[in-house]
Amino acid sequence: MINLLTIPNLISIMRIILIPIYLYLFVQGNYYLAAGLFSLSAASDFVDGYIARKLNMHSKLGKLLDPLADKLTIISILLLLIKLNLIPRVVSFIILGRELFIFLSGIITYFFGLNFIDPTLLGKTSIFLLYLAIAVRLTGINIFGDWLFYLVIPINIISAVEYFIKAYREVFA
Structure with a gap:
């Protein structure tokens, strides 16, 4: 029997609960x-x-939970920041568009039984900087937060294009 409650899966569940x-x-x-x-x-x-990588705790559930927790986290906090008008609209729509694109393409990939597209280093960098920008914004450090958001935009766009290319190759190659 496969243990679905691995440490990485529990961490992803905790992220969703938070x-x-x-x-x-x-x-x-x-x-x-x-x-x-x-x-x-x-x-x-x-x-x-x-x-998951170091202890070889990969699971099909984990491959679903981790990106789900990522996207729910980013999308929910971005929607709140947009609603409260705490980040520039252009920033929020670009980032939100990328996150929704990757979220929906991940769901489509999953339902067609294809492998999820692994994040690239650029995608991980984009998410790290986005998390940092949001955390800084939540504490009210607006100037540094704005700078980080504007730094994230080009990285975010390039990583979305990179993701699209990888997904296209996965599906049509």
Whole structure:
């Protein structure tokens, strides 16, 4: 019997559970605690992948849970920042568009029984900088947060194109 409750899967589940908690804290004005929990969630994104690779704890559930937790985290916090008008609209729509594109293409890939497209170094860099920009923004450091968001945009766009090319090759090659 395959153990579905591996450490990486539990970490991904924890990341999903944290989403409404830090969103609520942020809306209630508890910015530092919200930023802390969001940062914990972001850091654990890298930890679960590391554990899965190092301890060979890959699972089909994990290949679904990890990107689901990633996209739900990014999309939910971006929607909140957009609603509260805390990040420039152009930034939010570019980043949100990329995240929705990758999320929907991952779902389509999964349902067609194809392998998920592994993230590239550029994609991981983009997500790391995005997590950092959001955490900085949640704490109210606006100038540095804006700078990070504008740094993320070109990396985000290039990584989306890179992802599209990899997905195209996976499906049509």
